[in-house]
Amino acid sequence: MIKHKSNLQSVLRALDDAEERALTGVGEFVRSEAQARSPVKTGELRDSNDYKVVSEEQKVLIGNSTDYGLWVHEGSSRQRSQPWLRSSVMENVSRIKNLIGELMRL
Numbered sequence: 001m002i003k004h005k006s007n008l009q010s011v012l013r014a015l016d017d018a019e020e021r022a023l024t025g026v027g028e029f030v031r032s033e034a035q036a037r038s039p040v041k042t043g044e045l046r047d048s049n050d051y052k053v054v055s056e057e058q059k060v061l062i063g064n065s066t067d068y069g070l071w072v073h074e075g076s077s078r079q080r081s082q083p084w085l086r087s088s089v090m091e092n093v094s095r096i097k098n099l100i101g102e103l104m105r106l
Helices: 008-037 069-074 084-090 093-104
Strands: 049-054 059-064
Touching (some): 008 049, 008 059, 069 084
16 A cells, blocks of 8 residues: 655645735836836835735735825826826836746746
């Protein structure tokens, strides 16, 4: 009789680690792009771009923590929109997909 040893737990752990690596890599990449594209007056807006990995939902949140970031990004009656966060993602979709592919390799 052949004895069977399951590697399921180590495989699942490796997949979880790869997913965490990919989400973190995407967050770091997009934050870097956002910092390069942020409108700069004092530097506060640029320096307030960040990301948060939400592993249990398999996603990464990209945002800006300033009180006025939303108004700069989306615009207002006083100023035109400057959607640096959106463009940091949308203009890099293929690079982000490639990055995920690279970082998910076991």
